[in-house]
Amino acid sequence: MPETGDPHIDDLTRTATVHLVSAAGGTMWGSGFFVAPGWVLTCAHVLRPHLGRDREQIFHVEGEQFDRLPLRAEARLEAWLLDDGLRGDDIPVEQDLALVRLVGDDVEVDHECVWLSDCAEAPGASAVVHGFRPDGQPLRWRSAIDIRTYDGSYGLRFTDTEFPKGVSGGPVLDPHTGAVVAVMKSRRLERDGGRAIALPALRRFGDLYQSVLAEHDRWHGAGPRPDRANWIDRQQELPAGGLHRTPEQWSPDDRRTALNLLASVPGPGGVPAVARLARKARGNIAPPGSLPEPRSWRDGHGLLYEGHRPMAAIAFLHYLKLVVEYERGRGGDPARLDAWVNARLRGVPPVVHTVVTEARLPEGMFPVLGPGGPDEVLPVLPYPGGERGGAVVTVELEPLSDAPDRFYWRIRVHDGDREGSRPVDEQCHGDGVAPADLIRRLRRPLVDAFEMVDTDECPAPLEVALPADYFDTAVHRWQLTEMGRLYLSPYLGVQRRVVLRDLDRRGEPDREWLVRWEGLMAAEELSGVTTPVPGRAPRPHHFAEMAPGAVPVLCRPAGRGVGGAAMRMALEAGHGVALWHTDAHPERGCHERCAAVRAGAADLLGQAKDPTELPDRLRRIREDISETKDAQHWAEGVAMLYDDPGRPLPDLDRLDAP
Template identity: 50%
Template structure:
């Protein structure tokens, strides 16, 4: 337990500061903050928002009793998580900001950031600055208190036990874990109603993305340099081991050295590489819960815990050896990391277990791929092949008029088992026209975690046949994109649709048989539909060869197109192409002939059905680059319904519209 007046407590106080206007004395205070890396202060965004809205480049000041002899230093906002700075209240997962000193050479203490990706609950010590309560002066003084977090409140939110009291000015101050001495959160607000106040989890720092990675790399390099307090000669990590009495074989000093060496390496190409190497290091034993955001090699180190306790040192050394192999295979120098792993391994007493580290090898999927020609087609993932797929499930609200959906986002990270990452928290669902905007932020997060270097994760959208003409491939995160906008999803990644009804019938024999036939087929043949003068019939479509892929030149969600699509689904067809934008006349015209001819050429040109989704993506990429000869493909939608990867969530209850 960190005790008031202890040497570790003194270091925490030395790293804590407060923010104030430039050019005034310290009688004015905006809020608190703390150093985590050279020149970088973490604080709550709401502390700065009222002062910096519309003038985010404004200079202000940072001051601390142990900083620059108590003389304020000039600083500016580096970045914040606020999406709408003019909002009335700041959500917990947006209430963080990074502040940078203008003088990069100022010496100061830095707190230690937790590497575990968990929402902390339990005892801690809270630091900040507050106005002096004495009537004789208006100075700002340091403050700290013991407290407990007992509630995790939504994305990034933490709540204190009701007995905690926080004075004005401490918002933005650090929450330091009483067991490990690491920062686990940031003060957000004082007591409201019956609770003791709110905080932001330090896990929300990962939402800074590249800024977060650069922050933790600078943090780990600073701590690895063994800095000492100019007043006492104390060092943060050494005191963690001494005052807090950690006896795990993977010591705070081991962790400091390992993370310092990882911070010297080139960053990972994508989150998948970090996650996969951590899984391999754990002998394919996953951590509980969903996959956290992973931006740095440090984040993979943070997956090697059970609760708050580190796993065996061999697990950490195996992870480090795998990271070294990964970066070395890509031409980087990991000599220092390799040498330390070997040195640390010699200290492990059980030599019979050393092979766990010395025999560590990269999974084939993480070995550098040979140079491929420009615009090479990437086959669609199959179940358990190690590649990530993101699935959005849109469940219609029963009885809602007009149509509304409850949404869920599932992620299969390549294991063949999908995990629920986010879900609609509303009571009434979302109208179709709002989906692109509502799904934007959660999809951005899962894409950031699931995209591999040079290979964005495909997006599947499962919805009822009535909604098959939803222009998912035109979505952007902010709005539906214009035709030539290269940011629209269909040009960025493979986008396919799934039949929501098949989620409830995974044992559909006709569907399974036709999919197997497609997988064994070579070149595919386009089947023009609906056929002139013939009523769509499932029995007739069931007799089509497995190599035939239906192509509809009209929407699939209404009229004759809907009846035709229903017949194809009833007969087990798993891959269908159609035109979502309407049919100008009752009968087919020249545009229909062009679409069918081009679609037939596309299907004939690919070597496998798994190449179809990316072949369409490449066409859309060329449309965005203003290739006029590719525009025929822009309104195409693709049903790609692999029964080997069923639509997830089939055991969830259907919810009726509220009365």
């Protein structure tokens, strides 16, 4: 039989669970639960039949207040994860969440909030589901369940339990840790069992996720109420909460305090910072399994578990100190967090204090502190061009007109002088080279070209010029050796800056390209613009009207379909810098990876002082991916267009056969 856990935590979960109903009354729509003051989490499919035509409609949240008096509050949908183009009733797991907000005077209702787990690993083998079922009037429902299988990154499947209609949107409690880990999604038709949505799917709400979870952590961090049981005290008694009887171990109370303090630190601005700091706190060992990408400082804290047990306190204190150093590097003042870390460190054996007191940010991270302290920042290599000079190696790949699946090629070297580039090797006759054979054929000539211009301090960038239809050629994954050294990544995109150029822009630049490039270089800050806007077809004016510092960001391939149309419009509007994901993308809607691509690109662009830094910053991210073997990283398949009209490709005769 499944375990049911602590009865006090079970009662707190029950108290935080509510049901949703029309303001005019009638049959309840489904269940939900309070996750922060005034915030209810439920399933999107619970609301869509009633709010599909009017998302601003006011409805009611009904349940109990702290003193067990009835709760009836007005509420409105704040956001859901549904793709607007989605049709039918079978909503994908990763889209079936909605956040509801109390409105008006009801915002101040005194209600319970569940404790949401920060650990992204799948829960144990058993759980408890709470909800309501319609039976004349809504009645509370509860059942212990067995978790049988895991369905992708966000799905849990149950068997052997009959779920009544109405419990969708209710909380799924892990009795081993005393934390809510999922949202009940659906029952199985004509059979026992059902599905739930694991909490990491909440990360797809982006900035809203971070703000609601910060409110959650501040509410719990305000301390226990003296008149009733509280989550943290009861979690202290659960074995899976961690063996926390000595200061060397991390307790639920430590976790509550740390997350409360992290909620007051400005967000990290993207995935890379969180993942890299958490990995360093883990001793540079990647977290187990294939976890969804962390987006907040809270998520990074949740990576410091082995199974469901927290690691030693020193790992958490190291992570928190790294967050302090990162925030100070950005000009912030996380004094409260730093003071608590220093005070909590007194309970840890002095022999390991230096791990925390001498914490340094990972190499290559922005801001990166040099040995001289915060005033010494390790440089980001600017891309060659204009007065900066610098050498570049360019590969031109021209598809044959009568065999577009084969290429002619030419390698050029630009020494950094004003006389332009010179060809050093080529194959511009015969049957051309098949895509699968390209890198094998180019290895020796590229090695020779790099030896001409590389220095110990600065490997030359590699540009690959292709027609836009071939922009999804993942050249950053090319290897110059068939067998890499153990201590050195063989991938070109890790070793040096690798970018793409538009082969059709040979010769004298047009006005749109020049004006757009000058505006980008003069912009005070860079920003990513999602292209195309989800649910809308790309239009030329979207690209022509972008601000000077705007960079098109595609979460999909740029060489075909909607992404291909968007990229062609971007090029026609003069854009010289763009980012896109070269791997597969659903025909309709977006992949769960897409939000990570957009957030990561925004972080990359926001860190750069000017566009010339972007290729090296992306290379550093690729280096980190190579070190961590993180196949799920947002940038693993990301390519960059960096097409400088100040150094255009020579206007030659076509490389095709005569």
